[in-house]
Amino acid sequence: MKTTEKRTLHPTICPYCSLGCGFFLELEEGKAVGIRYMPEHPVNEGSLCPKGNAAPDILNHPDRLKYPLLKTENGWKQLEWEEALSLAAEKLGTARKENGPNSLAFLGSAKCSNEENYLFQKIARLLGTSNVDNCARLCHASTLIGLGKTLGAGAMTNPLADLSNSDCVFVIGSNFAENHPAVARQVLRAKDKGAFVIVADPRLTPTSWLADLTLRLKPGTDVALLNGMMHVIVNEGLLDRNFVREKTEGFPGLEQALQRCCPETASRITGIPPSEIIKAARAYARAGAASIVYSMGITQHISGTDNVTACADLALLCGQVGRKGAGVLPLRGQNNVQGACDMGALAEFFPGYGKVGDAEAAGRLKTLWKTDKLPEKPGLTATEIAEAAGKGKLKALYVMGEDLVNSHADSSRVREALESLDFLVVQDIFMTDTAEYADLVLPAAAWAEKEGSFTSTERRVQWTDRALSPPGEAKPDIEILLLLAEKLGLGLPYRTAGDVLAEISGAVPSYGGMTKERLKKGFGLIWPCPDSSHPGTPVLHVGRFKTPDGKARLIPVEYQSPAEIPDPDYPFLLTTGRVVLHYNAGSMSRRSKALLEKEPGLFVEIHPSDAKAMEIGEGNRLVLETRRGKTEATARLTGKIGPGVLFMPFHFPGTNVLTGDALDREAKIPEFKVSACRIRRE
Amino acid sequence: MKEVMVRPERCMGCRSCEIACAVEHSESKSLFAAVGESPSPRKRIYIEYIPEHAASVPVTCRHCEDAPCTTVCPTGALSREEISRKVVHSPELCIGCWTCSMVCNYGVIGRQKEARVAVKCDLCPGREVPACVEACPTNALVYAEVKDFSGIKRAEAALKLARGMKPGSAL
Amino acid sequence: MPEAVYADLSRCIGCRACELACERENKSSRISVKVLSGLAAAPVSCRQCEIPLCTAPCPKGALSCENGKLEYEAENCTGCGLCTLACPFGTAVLRAGIIERCNLCPGMETPACVATCPAGALIYTEPGSLGENIRQRRAKRMNRALEPPAPAGRRAE
Incomplete structure (x- = not known):
């Protein structure tokens, strides 16, 4: 497919995830016919994930609604x-x-x-x-509340490209390699410079492939892990005392609450060996600049706000906010x-x-x-x-x-x-x-x-122009x-x-300082941009936090178990998430032929030992049932999840028939990530 | 088997090993004649300079036990010699697909540009000690078996400890 | 020196963006990503061998190689499929009567698969320079192993 005279290029922003990747849409006679890459774009540097590559499919799709x-x-x-x-x-x-x-x-x-x-x-x-x-x-209501009350602003503190300046990247509850693939290039760049990458996730994901240390915790036990790490940091004196004294409030309360959270206790709850919790804590606290990257594995719990608060506490305790390469980075969804x-x-x-x-x-x-x-x-x-x-x-x-x-x-x-x-x-x-x-x-x-x-x-506000007619x-x-x-x-x-x-x-x-003309120049502006001469603020919380008195709050949180835990009636723990080839409810990605061909239907991942016990083979149709409903899916046997745990993507109708609506009390986010479930062969 | 073991802390980045390697693998085996030779002699050991630490590290083929390059080679050009346990390359079988280069964890498979085939360390057959080791002025390269190499380091560590003790410090 | 698409396997996250990009540009994908049972993923495409095996059996000279550069002329292809037998990587595919293989996206500065790779795992380069990056990373790692560990309670600034 070559660009000929008839074709025009039109700069645009990818409609799928929240990274805001740029590319050129190739148009011919008012129709989108292809994509050209945009290496100069600061976020994706020209790269695009499979969904981005398939984005034009939506524009020309025969299913599009045309009339009221x-x-x-x-x-x-x-x-x-x-x-x-x-x-x-x-x-x-x-x-x-x-x-x-x-x-x-x-x-x-x-x-x-x-x-x-x-x-x-x-x-x-x-x-x-x-x-x-x-x-x-x-997806991220808990981020708004959790980061709002600790740091003063519920948004990513540093731009994505800044990840490459981190000496330690702590990824918890995020599978960015599948869900925000362009982040991988920044993390790999940091690794090239010698950064230590920790990935905490109940599943082994493509993100774990990039990790130096993987922590496979039980779903819903993030607070216990974070508290365990903070306990080590406080006990070994790895905290940044000056930062805590000058920039934060509430340390005595946190210190006291952490007394009970030794790595052994954390290990009992999370299932991670104490030595690994200690190793992770030391690596994070000792790094010159460390970032926390988290996503829906943290937010979609009844303890979502607590999880986010604990992430912020960890960063504040070690003074890992408000500097180049140091920040808290929630990767958002849409x-x-x-x-x-x-x-x-x-x-x-x-x-x-x-x-x-x-x-x-x-x-x-x-x-x-x-x-x-x-x-x-x-x-x-x-x-x-x-x-x-x-x-x-x-x-x-x-x-x-x-x-x-x-x-x-x-x-x-x-x-x-x-x-x-x-x-x-x-x-x-x-x-x-x-x-x-x-x-x-x-x-x-x-x-x-x-x-x-x-x-x-990353708070980057970008303007897109109309390229073609609806x-x-x-x-x-x-x-x-x-x-x-x-x-x-x-x-x-x-x-x-x-x-x-x-x-x-x-x-x-x-x-305040954003106008159409300014946003169209370059690659947009990063808020806060309060007036028309302000260049935008890539790194938040430099010098002072967005709270009224400029100090961040350290707020102790306690581990609470998920709303629904497996029991003899519903012995499996079902967790949900995304796969690289589809997007959220799938109304767009399931209409792309190229994407659907490669990932055609709903599947459920099950550990081989569970499958063996229940005589389930690869590709068998399973009926999954929770207290709310039942659905069918194809079995995939894999050791990437732990025994007793099931994983389903939520891009196909059916998954959310199963999930529960227990809500986080502050953010009112449902606990998508943990449901008790039983299965049988069809 | 004996291998070229590396002691990066001793390397001062003089690149004598690189030159010795290229000369050893030339037609004439003489530095002055080798420069003009065609095909140009290729080195198989690499000194990597790390600017932020001002340090140099020699990197050469590890002759891995379970060598990825031999596993992926589609023509058997790379293989392990059963007796010597060396990972060897037969240029006449090489098709220049560079799959070996993609899987080598040390990046030490080079390219002979005239013949368009791979070149890698062969531990200098016919020589008692590989040329790079012989040329190294600081003993940053040691030709030894892995177990003996640990022994050498142990002896040095013991010596360091002993230096810290003075006569009469026995309790 | 001829250039080709190589993969840094330590970086591939198995997202299959390359497949989609190739499919869009060339109607069918000439690169395929195999995710192995663990987490390792490997993109496979024509290796542009410098001494290729596929040219030898080609009866009409559709596939030829000069100075290490593999050339393919689709109009000469009879669809006999001998090259698919010869190719050790399975990257010459018989489709609709003729061979389809990676042509490195002529007219584009970098092949689409390389341009789109989010992790930067695909590289369009000369084969001789392949090891450089890996050697440098390996050397850094060896050098780092020699550093004394940071004392407890202190942070390197």
Whole structure:
């Protein structure tokens, strides 16, 4: 495939994960026909993972939604936009009038741009409800809370490229080699310079392949491991006393709490030999600059917030924050999940993380939005929205680009909940399993078919331009939202994404200096960027933390066992995760022929000794059952997981039928990572 | 078998071993004549300089017991000699696919550019002591069996300990 | 000196991005990643042998080699498949009547598989320079082993 005169190249940002990799889309006669690599991009340096390579498949896909659709008794009926939006506005209006604004709920999309999410939550809040959330609730809500209360900002502290400056990289609950493959090149670069890489994960993953030390802990015992390491660090005097004294508060409390957490105790809980816990602690604490990389293995637990807090404690104790090569790096999920949170598409936060209920934050927003009324109480979170719908407390739900039937835990209940709604609007690019439940489906534009800014996991805000037109009558989400707002009589004064960004820079302090023109230059800006001459802030917490007094907090946490542990009825521990060839609920990746060919269906990994005991062979169909439901999958025998543990990817319908909806008490994130499960051969 | 053992702490990076190796594997076996020879003689030992530590480390074929290069070679050009236990290369079988070079953990399989085949350490057949070892002025290279090499280091460690003790320090 | 696609096996994370990139550029993938039972993964593609075995049996000279550079002309290929028998790596594949093999993506600065590799495990280089990087890393590791361990409670700045 060669670039000829007819073909044009269009710079864009990958729509899959949160790394924000850049590449050129190759276009011919308005169609995406290929990819050219972008070696100058600072994040991926030209490389792309398999999903990125298959990204154009989404744009030309025959399954794309092309017209607004209304569910009738005789199936889907094609509507005109005018009609569709009037209907949506009318239904939302009626529900609001009859049952109050809190009978409405809005699910934003971490796949949509900052401008779209900003607009989305603004519409919800102007309608009088704070029932607006996004899928960050399911992946990194615990990061927002956990890092927020310790470091003062719930975001990655250092850019990805800075990993190459670390002398020790401690990876816990992250399989970046599969889920954020471009991170591997930075970690390998650090290794070339002599860095020591520790990977803590219950499974052996391709990430373990890069490790100098692998810690195979039992699922859900991360706090015990981290506390054990901190115990060693405090006991052997490996902590950075000056840093702890000058930059943090709460050390005496932490020190006291750690007394009980000797490596032997940690070893009993985690199953890792004490010597390895000691080795890991020494390597991390002695390194000149050390980074912690974590992901959903840490956050998706009922102790998610505690896990994150413990990670932050470990970093603070050793003074490994706020310097080159030293930081805490949560690798986020969706391409704009950081942005959707920054924009306030969260039940408890206004744009810029002002708390809902805080009079000052509300006051600022009231002036900016020229309104005198804003919701005073935090709304329902994504997980609570599904629950409330099931109980009949919600009448109407507006979902923008989210397949909650497959992405939420305990999906049978989610299905029931969606059925009990009076009115469900789904705005998406494909007919997802969630859209099947909708009364009204609105066809949206995919990433390269619209303009807007996206914030990657390293806080890099990048602008992408429209490269091609959406199929059929599909419209960019921002246009749909603006038309809807007009129908709702909200009268929002914007025409383009650029106009919305101009308001965002007033509403979100860390985006203060961002304009479309600045973002388009180079490779975007890394927030905080408070004013128009500010160059952006790659490393957070240099000198002072983002807390009011500038000091970080050391907060002791205690190990608590997962909500559901294996018992004689359900003897296996089921954990879930991702594989390299698919993405999240799979509505995009499962539609790529090239990806699906290589990973065609749902499988479950089982240890050979368990398989032998149950006479299960490679490729057998198994029925998996938890207290919430059952599903079928193909057995894969592998020693990469421990005995008694099962692993399933969550890219296919079925996995989340099994997972539980026990929630972390602070972040309200469900415990996707641990469920008790039983299996039998079909 | 005897191997070329390395004591990096003694290496001062003079590269005498590299030159001696290339000369030994030349047609004329003389430094002055070797320079103009074609095919140009190739060294099989490499001095790696590490700038951040200002240190030099000699790297050469370890003649691994379970040598990856012999496992992957599709034509049997690389093989292990049953008696001497050396990993040897037969250029006439080599197809220049460089799979050996991809799996060698030491990066010590080089390329003979005229013949387009691999070259590697052969421990200088016909010589009592390989040329690189003989040329090393600081004894950073030692031709010894692994067990004897440990013995040499042990003796030195004992000597160091003994130096720390003075007559009369017996309790 | 001819260049070819080589793999640093210590870096391959088995993500198969190379397969997808090749498939997109060439309709079918000429590189395949085998993930072995443990964690080791190995990408296999044409080794561009300097003294190739596949050229010898080719009856029409579709495959030829001059100065160590392997050339392939698809129009001369009769699809007899003798080269697939000769190739020790299984990288010459008979598809739709003719042989498909890696042609190093002519027209691109680096072959697509190399450009896309997230871990930097695929390298487009001359065979003679292959060992350099590994030697240097090995030397560093040996040198590091000689350093005295850091005393407890102190951090090297």
